[in-house]
Amino acid sequence: MSELSMPRCWNKDSKPHRFCPGCGHGLVLKALGLAVDELGLEERLVFACDIGCSLLAWDFFTFPCMQTHHGRTIPVAVGLKRASPDLVAVAYMGDGGGYSIGLQHLFSAALRSDPITAILVNNTVYAMTGGQMAPTTLPGQKTETTPFGREESDTGLPFKGPETLAAVVQPEAYLARGTVARVPLLKKMIKKALERQLQGSFAFVEALSTCPTNWRTSAADTWSFLEQRMSRYYRPGEIATAGREES
Amino acid sequence: MEQAVEGEYRAFMTGNEAVAWAALAAGAHYMFGYPITPQNEIMHLWRRLGSQYERGFLQTEDELAAGFATIGAVVSGKVAFSATAGPGSVLFQEPLSMAEMMRLPVVVVVQQRGGPSTATVIYSQQELTLTCFGGNGEGLRLVYSTASHQELYDYTIKAFHNAWRYRFPTFVLGDGYQAKMREALVLYDPGERGIGPVPAKPIFHSQRRGAEKPLLHLRNSFSVEEELGEVLERHLDDYARAVPALVEHEFFGEPDGALLVVAHGVVGRAARQAVQELRREGRRVNYFRPITLRPFPEQALREALQLSGGSVLVAESAEGQLGNLVRLAASAEGLPDFRSYYRPGVGITAEEIKEAVLNERAVDAALLE
Structure with missing residues (x-):
């Protein structure tokens, strides 16, 4: 299938989608849709989405989709997968849901290597609630709760998810960071993350994404924020997991 | 499986x-x-x-x-x-x-x-x-x-x-x-x-x-x-x-009742024993235990109250959490003569419920004869 066309598993009744103009969610969900199409998984897939902008994907696909509560998408996916292992569980969330309120769930699922595929969209802000600081907000970046720029001395450094999880996951787990600037590569990562779930391991993909609404950026500035500032701090690529320790 | x-x-x-x-x-x-x-x-x-x-x-x-x-x-x-x-x-x-x-x-x-x-x-x-x-x-x-x-x-x-x-x-x-x-x-x-x-x-x-x-x-x-x-x-x-x-409850008593003792859960056991003993002693006391707290057996409670002279004593190991449900259910037919034995977070024995029933502050004991 051409990567220019709409994925087969997109629910056409819910298009055009509800995301803001210039938002990267549509591209991440396109990469997911193409990966599901290529693997022929739509019959087995269940998609759970978090609260925040990711919630707007609640009817995005033709396979079953459900919303959960803020930060609680991973335990829903874990419960679903444990009780019904034949299903393929995708947990979809933002950086606030995954790295702040739901971090213990992300961390614990990674520790246990629960065979789910978690996709986290990093746009450096809480977007749905009006542009507050997220764990991923860059140093000096202005948000509604860091109006003079994020200060490391006050709120610490931006959180690097895949790199953090690399220290605790089992070697078979899959960790990667893609970007909506390179959808074909992001699709390959998500495809691997789905395959890794089928092989019985935890898989996590962070997708660098855009939020011109809350960044208050023009199209050109949006792209340069993503490609220059974000990608410099958050290096896209597959992240090696630590080896198994001798015990 | x-x-x-x-x-x-x-x-x-x-x-x-x-x-x-x-x-x-x-x-x-x-x-x-x-x-x-x-x-x-x-x-x-x-x-x-x-x-x-x-x-x-x-x-x-x-x-x-x-x-x-x-x-x-x-x-x-x-x-x-x-x-x-x-x-x-x-x-x-x-x-x-x-x-x-x-x-x-x-x-x-x-x-x-x-x-x-x-x-x-x-x-x-x-x-x-x-x-x-x-x-x-x-x-x-x-x-x-x-x-x-x-x-x-x-x-x-x-x-x-x-x-x-x-x-x-x-x-x-x-x-x-x-x-x-x-x-x-x-x-x-x-x-x-x-x-x-x-x-x-x-x-x-x-x-x-x-x-x-x-x-x-x-x-x-x-x-x-x-x-x-x-x-x-x-x-x-x-x-x-x-x-x-859905609603379920347990009741025993006679139409001549002068007081309804209401309790739920483990306190219901003590209440049941207390009421049984009081009945044996000739006291006109009835017993009601809601099994479903939500939904609450409101109709059954009102019927039990009618058989009990409209007087109720609620016993619970909390400060009125059951009492409020009882009051609300009963209030559809006028406020009952309401008494309580609340012991929040503390156990309640049958003897204590008997004492509460017979305590003159709780109810005029003569009415129960």
Whole structure:
């Protein structure tokens, strides 16, 4: 299938989608849709989405989709997968849901290597609630709760998810960071993350994404924020997991 | 899945063990749990027996995960449950609020503990309001308050059935005393008593009342208040229609009653004994125990009050959590002559209830002759 066309598993009744103009969610969900199409998984897939902008994907696909509560998408996916292992569980969330309120769930699922595929969209802000600081907000970046720029001395450094999880996951787990600037590569990562779930391991993909609404950026500035500032701090690529320790 | 209880037989065990056996007998598939006293032995036994009978268990990272993982399992069509207490119940309100609004048949066993505190884990009825109305919603839940190990077994089985039949989160409300005490009961295979398998099926692809097509997208998100209001109205209507089939209570007494003693759960045992003794002594006292706290058996309570001269004494190990439900139910026919024996977080014996009944401050003893 051409990567220019709409994925087969997109629910056409819910298009055009509800995301803001210039938002990267549509591209991440396109990469997911193409990966599901290529693997022929739509019959087995269940998609759970978090609260925040990711919630707007609640009817995005033709396979079953459900919303959960803020930060609680991973335990829903874990419960679903444990009780019904034949299903393929995708947990979809933002950086606030995954790295702040739901971090213990992300961390614990990674520790246990629960065979789910978690996709986290990093746009450096809480977007749905009006542009507050997220764990991923860059140093000096202005948000509604860091109006003079994020200060490391006050709120610490931006959180690097895949790199953090690399220290605790089992070697078979899959960790990667893609970007909506390179959808074909992001699709390959998500495809691997789905395959890794089928092989019985935890898989996590962070997708660098855009939020011109809350960044208050023009199209050109949006792209340069993503490609220059974000990608410099958050290096896209597959992240090696630590080896198994001798015990 | 292997049948865990065959035929029926007498057993002597703790309340927590009775709950685990009931969940196995009912055909529950998975338990998600997080340690908190006094419910721990439910998961201990479930974990051990579960591997024998092909049931799953996960010790989650916290109660939020236990609740939401139970939701995930239920959505996929599997019978699943959890158990908790006290501060754990507080955390459970988040997943349970979602389950309530999305009509997900989650079952949770709550073994109440006193507080809010640490360490006091034996005797309390302070989680009544939390269990019935703890969410940021309308309390569309089923809550069974048990008074014996037989009831823990019976109502745990029933909780699974009614959760799936009516699609409301369902609770078995016990306490530390019931959880830890040993008592005789009869374990049985529900199938042999005409109770079929729990009617569980995947929530996705199911057909909802009034819906045009099968459910594929499960949401709890609404664009305008009126849209939410319509959904709530439908849920409230479903709940109201289910009430007559759901409410349960225990009553004994005579039409000549001059006082109705109302208690629930383990305090109901003390109340029953107290009223039996008072009756033997010739006192005109009646007894009422709501088994469903939510929905509350309001009509039955009003009928019992009519047989009891409109006077009521509520005894509970809480400061009026049951008392408020009784007042509300009774007030439909005028305010009753209301008295209370509240001992929040403290145990209540039959002797104390007798004393409260006969205490001149509680009621004119002469009236009871």
